[in-house]
Amino acid sequence: MDDKVTNILLSGVGGQGAILASNILAHVFVEAGYDVKKSEVHGMAQRGGDVTTHFRYGKKVYSPLIKYGEVDFLLAFELLEALRYINHCKTSARIVINDQKILPPAVNLGQATYPGDIPETFRKFFKENVYVVKGQEIALSLGNAQAANVVLVGAFSNFFPEIKDAMWVSALKDLLPKKLHELNIKAFGEGKKGL
């Protein structure tokens, strides 16, 4: 294992399940023998505000926060919340975005406009490293929009071929109540196909 620390930034809106997604990552990368750190702000952010989680893994991780501009992977559960962190990404970053819009208050009130074609803005800077996943749509087709987060995790898992599917599935089983296992294992599989 080299000394490199990999930086994953997860962003979304409170209630979208970004925290579960980051817990899955933690589970998997610890299993794989890495040191991990993850940091998030709770509290006020739960009330429909934006939520971000810094997730880092490597041989030894010190800072729980990713240095500005050093994000290797952006895993965004909402389009505007992806764009908010575009400056945080390395030029070589891989970007995975859930194709979902949740309007912030100022847009609801008609006082601001929701930014136009966000995937296109990303492509301008990150070219072919931008992946848009129809997380919401896929999850709905499986019968539960709530599973969109796990669809995204499934798509994201493609970047880590060294980690076997069984490890992701065991993380899902450990972190979710039994009655949600089947749905989420399916969601993971569909997400994996979806990239």
Place this chain on the structure above:
Amino acid sequence: MKKVLQGNEAIARGAWEAGVTVAAAYPGTPSSEILQELSKYKEVITQWAPNEKVAVEVASGAAFTGARAMACMKHVGLNVASDPFMTLAYTGIKGGFVIVVADDPNVHSSQNEQDSRNWARFAKVPMLEPGDAAECKEFTKVAFDISEQFDTPVLLKGETRVSHSDSIVELEERKELKGPLGLDRKDAPKYVMVPGNVRVRRKVIEERMRNLEAYADTFSGNVMEINDPDVGVITAGAAYMYTKDVFPNYSYLKLGMVWPLPKTLIADFFKKVKKVIVVEELDPFLETEIRALGYKIFHGKDVIPNMYELSPEIVEKALSKKYRAPALRVAPEDLPKRPPNMCPGCSHRALFHSLKSLGAFVFGDIGCYTLAAAPPLQALHTCVCMGGSVGQAYGAGKALGKEGLGKICAVLGDSTFLHGGIAPVMDTVYNKGYATSIILDNRTTGMTGLQEHAGTGYTLGGEPANMVDYEKLVKALGVKRVRKVDPYNVKATMETIKEEMETDEASVIITKNGPCMLHRREKRKFRYPYYTIDTEACRGCKVCLDLGCPAISWVGLSGTTKDGKKRKGTVSINKTQCPGCGLCAQVCKFTSILPGKAGA
């Protein structure tokens, strides 16, 4: 066994492993999870206290019997608990007694930003500062040992990026305490803090500090790491993690114990490195103390910010001329913000709509309802401390006299009322004030994640318990005018509030039928499942948008209503978000918000 734990979970685990038997807390971000986690261990008696002062009293009483005990709170909680805390430093303890205090640099979720290390120096008690979850567990255990070894309360400092960060922790078993518990009347001189005894204990404190200083030099959590001898960094906690990340080759003196300081170790470090830099979050605490020891510090708060939180890039920028910020791709200030908001259907929104319509000056308090200060509602006008609204409204009324009648009220949540609102209500009656205090009884401690309290009828562990009767309570305090309102009934609510604000006498209004929308036990059922817009009738006046409900949004399509009125646009209600509270239908002047049909 290894497990990824959050800092707070690790503190709970550490306390459990250390054999803690009694723990009390009042919730507060970023500390709330500690007790929630600890309540899952059956060997520990855990409870929510009405406020931090009581939590410290409860835990210290347990410690006086020889049991290991803990109290947890956020940084401002220790302000509330400071009275028992400062004097417990004199009495000492018997069983290990640890107070966890979690700071919130950058004020993610607090009413101020303060550096709790100052409390350690002020009270003359030791403080440990972990930097990640593994240290959270380890230091919690050591804190109990130190507490017993030196007969002192011990502070354990958390902070957002430690308390709410997860990392790998090695789990160990619980060690039950051997000694029998008990109280001894002969200990009274140690515990009765009257002047004669205080003077005796005063000396003990000084001696204890000297012993603790010597201990600090040997404490395994104070770690010296000599790499590049040119630059040595003295730091602690999260600040160490950031600095080590960007300058892995510097030498470090990482302090696990931030008070008292290890004088020999510091002297040694100054001998081993050429230039010493102090990197710490918030106040120049270590820096001031190290300078006072006569050392020359190369860099400290001259370059490291003394406000907000640190981060790897802030530390790097401060210490390296070579730092270049990455180029901007999109200007972040151009993006619409996404501030937290009250949930769709929240009873607070309805109540604040009434207050806004009445044009009241609202002395506010701390809870989800503080979000009413934000646009578009902007219907809450102060927020200082838990329970502060009532005394302030009463005081303002005293200053304004008759002029203020009909114009002022205080608004506070149920948990906040029990925390610090009872005494000022009593004061208002006793001193003949006229403040109207509105208790927003949403049946839970909403803001911090729905904790039980003495008014919900359940304990932290979920057992049924006594439920405070607010009406009887305030009547017993002497309040004669006690009213109840259903905030979803805007007209009646406004009438009641207006009447009480205009009356030259203390009054209390309690909301009913308004449980938190996220409440698991008490679900608010509305008459209709949701509401919809009659786009043929909507004139696009935006009155409903002024409620700031996340379910209602503007649709900028111009058109004409069925009665021929031109309009710039209309609104739409997100059916999946709308719980059907009907507030928007009550404010709509053109009856264009209509109940939706189930299943439609």
